[in-house]
Amino acid sequence: MTAAGTWRFLIDVAKCEDCNNCLLACKDEHVGNHWPGVTLPQPRRGARWMNVVRKERGQYPHVDVAYRPTPCQHCADAPCVAASGGAIARRPDGIVLIDPDKAKGRRDLVESCPYGAIDWNEELSVPQKCTLCAHLLDTGWKEPRCVQSCPTGALKVVRLDDAEAARLATTEGLLPLHPEHGTKPTALYRSLARFEKCFVAGSVAAETNGVVDCVAGANVTLSRGAEVVATATTDAFGDFKLDGLEEGSGRYALAVSGPAGRGIRLEVEVTTSVSLGVVPI
Ligand code: SF4
Ligand code: SF4
């Protein structure tokens, strides 16, 4: 890491537990406080500069939930900057800031962000968003308030140039959020699949001498034509979960192979995450 480069969030969806310490720390830092050159005060109610979004997947009994902290992505090619006529600017260190004087009355700028990261401050009549706590980073703080308050390590900030960030993304499997917006977001996410992909899950069980019991150690294979898409082995409860599938990706063949030559083949239609319930073999 070099001193120069772009400040950027690193966000781990798998570590976020929805405690909202980050949101509260942001409010503690910004509600009632004016940071000249950075932002006017945040309103007490309504603003979510660090917005933790929830995603539930599956159906009973195979359900999971993930949380995605979603602040301003401090985009390198930001449509909010383009729409603002000079009221929003990206600093050389990558922090995108709204000038409250130039942006006064510009409610239209709320709609300019495809991530929904800009809130409207009705009382002050200004658009507002995450500043990356520039007033703190500029005075030597190593991290903003939300990052400091996160108990699980789900939030980090780093200062990396684009080549360093690309290397990190490759080696650690980090992804930008919705790159299809074309805004070149600088935040990088780990475990985004928890949000953007879906799963097929089930519980394998077998009947022996009139007693139905779960089957541990069964091999489960999901395939399409000759291609094996995912494999799993059932756990001590007979459960399996084949994750990382594309939503709406259509029909697959599911094969379960258990002990004593027992098994089953099923067709599974994947529109979103699906629980097959008990899969008897
Ligand atoms: S403080 Fe950390 S764990 Fe808690 S909601 Fe925020 S990002 Fe998630
Ligand atoms: S996330 Fe939205 S508000 Fe933030 S820089 Fe990108 S376009 Fe602008």
Ligand code: SF4
């Ligand atoms: S970096 Fe600062 S302004 Fe942005 S969400 Fe975190 S605490 Fe709020």
